[in-house]
Amino acid sequence: xxxxxxxxxxxxxxxxxxxxxxxxxxxxxxxxxxxxxxxxxxxxxxxxxxxxxxxxxxxxxxxxxxxxxxxxxxxxxxxxxxxxxxxxxxxxxxxxxxxxxxxxxxxxxxxxxxxxxxxxxxxxxxxxxxxxxxxxxxxxxxxxxxxxxxxxxxxxxxxxxxxxxxxxxxxxxxxxxxxxxxxxxxxxxxxxxxxxxxxxxxxxxxxxxxxxxxxxxxxxxxxxxxxxxxxxxxxxxxxxxxxxxxxxxxxxxxxxxxxxxxxxxxxxxxxxxxxxxxxxxxxxxxxxxxxxxxxxxxxxxxxxxxxxxxxxxxxxxxxxxxxxxxxxxxxxxxxxxxxxxxxxxxxxxxxxxxxxx
Numbered sequence: 001x002x003x004x005x006x007x008x009x010x011x012x013x014x015x016x017x018x019x020x021x022x023x024x025x026x027x028x029x030x031x032x033x034x035x036x037x038x039x040x041x042x043x044x045x046x047x048x049x050x051x052x053x054x055x056x057x058x059x060x061x062x063x064x065x066x067x068x069x070x071x072x073x074x075x076x077x078x079x080x081x082x083x084x085x086x087x088x089x090x091x092x093x094x095x096x097x098x099x100x101x102x103x104x105x106x107x108x109x110x111x112x113x114x115x116x117x118x119x120x121x122x123x124x125x126x127x128x129x130x131x132x133x134x135x136x137x138x139x140x141x142x143x144x145x146x147x148x149x150x151x152x153x154x155x156x157x158x159x160x161x162x163x164x165x166x167x168x169x170x171x172x173x174x175x176x177x178x179x180x181x182x183x184x185x186x187x188x189x190x191x192x193x194x195x196x197x198x199x200x201x202x203x204x205x206x207x208x209x210x211x212x213x214x215x216x217x218x219x220x221x222x223x224x225x226x227x228x229x230x231x232x233x234x235x236x237x238x239x240x241x242x243x244x245x246x247x248x249x250x251x252x253x254x255x256x257x258x259x260x261x262x263x264x265x266x267x268x269x270x271x272x273x274x275x276x277x278x279x280x281x282x283x284x285x286x287x288x289x290x291x292x293x294x295x296x297x298x299x300x301x302x303x304x305x306x307x308x309x310x311x312x313x314x315x316x317x318x319x320x321x322x323x324x325x326x327x328x329x330x331x332x333x334x335x336x337x338x339x340x341x342x343x344x345x346x347x348x349x350x351x352x353x354x355x356x357x
Contacts, residue, residue, distance in 0.1 A: 001131040002066040007049055009126055017214055018095035018117040022082075022108075025099045027293040028123040030221055033216045034064045041068060041078060043085055049083055052078055079111045086112060094194040095119045115206060116280035127292055128335060129297065129312030134292060137220035138314065141178070142334065142345040144217040145224040149348055152308050158207045158232060158357055162187040162200040165211070182216025182223040182295045192323060193229065193327035196320060206356050207233040210327050212274075223295040225316050226346050227332035239329070242279070242321050243352050247318040248328045249273035250350070253301075257315065259337060264307040270305075272317045279321045282305045288316040291334065311339045 010032065015022065023029050023042040030036055033049075037057040043050040049069035053061050058073050065071055070295035086094070086249075093115040096105065109116055130138065151172040156165055166185040173181065188198035189205040205211055214227040229246075231239055253270035267287040274283045286302030286313040291314060299307040301315055318332030333346040 006032055006126065007044060007068070010123060010207060011046055013029060014046065014095070015124065017092040018115075018119075020086075020089065020091050021095035021119065021122070022095065023123065024104065025123070028097065028127075030122060031293055031308070033068045034066075035061055035223060037061070043082065043083070045089055047089070048208065052081055072154065079108065082137055083112055084112075084192055084238070086114065087343060094115055095122075097123070102225060112252075119124075121298070122211060123300060127297060128290060129310070130292060130314055131215055134222060135336065137343065138292070138336075139220050139221035141142060141182075141217045141224040142226075142347065144173055144176045144178050144349045145215065145226055147176050147326050148178075148217065148230065149213070149226070151176075151216075152213075152288075153230075153353075154356070156205075156211070156355070161202050161204055162189055162192070163202060164212075166200040167203070169213070169215055169285075173215070176217075177219060178217035178240050179221075180218050182218055182225055186212065186227075187216035187237070189232075191325055191327055192309040193329070194322045194324050196322055196328070196330070205232060210239060210329065212330060214332065217350060221293050221333045223291050223293070224345070225291055225295055225332060226348065227320075227330045228348065228350070228353065229329040229331065230355060232355055234355055235352060235354050238326075239251075240330050240352065242323070244276040244332050245274060245279060246319050247350060247352075249276075249283075250317055250331050250333070253317050253319065254335065254342065257301075257309060257317065257342060259309055259311055259338065259339060261309050262307060263270040263299050263301050263307050264303055264316075266309070267301045267303055269306075270317075274319060274321060280321075282321045282323055283319060284322070288318050288332075290314055291316060309337055311337055313337045314345070 012148045016071040029040045037215045042050045051069040098239040165187045185201040189211045192198045192210040205251045216225040249270040288301035314336045320330035322328035335341040
């Protein structure tokens, strides 16, 4: 789907409360016109689209935005150029995104002197459904991450610091074409693995313990996300039990993930497996989330989300068990929902991986 078609779809969600909409969220700007720089704002009326940027991005916007919108490279200030366009179009009420900061809202309210109407995730609602072009970027991001993980398995060894492992992984992703890490890479060894979002430390990994690895690559602005928990040496009986419980929970949730089911029901399926195994209190986060231009998007697979699963949505499925003082296991893969099934974006196997030293 091209950007002009995405803008048309956005216009279809306009209400009578506002005459035009101001897009300030950088991810939403990129979704609607392709611009990836740090200074870009869009004004979208019912029949026009205007893109605003500054001199730094004059050439870049000409290439990326092209004819999707009329480009205004402002010289004085964004608000001055925006005021002129609003006056030209005789706009009296302007829809704004709920992600707009309070400071920016107050500034626009004072400078533009028109009604600013908060909207509820209109662009984000469109972004829930991945089109063909988005899937191309997602598949590439996941292919990069899968290959980088395979690279890491060839060099990881006892005695390496968690930070060192993270540096290797991010290097491998960059060398294979990732624009940046999807988020701060998580490397958590031994007892550190009990922290769901542990930060890599100077701790050296050892034989006879687990290493939780949560990471992602970015391609074309789209994020991948994957978690593997490996074992350094021969896995212990306790690790195998916890790992297999998490894998069973993930497998059950994936089987339940289909068009029409409520997101919280998928979460409940995985949670029941872990609870029945006696680890319910040690699975404290949601089962998963959507992803795309942001690594965390709506809807989510958690206890609270009652949204129905629909074709085109992409979800992480990442159950985990975290035992303080011992460690933890999380297994995460990503699936795109199709009308007749699922498309698995993660290629790395999720079976228990024991590294021999």
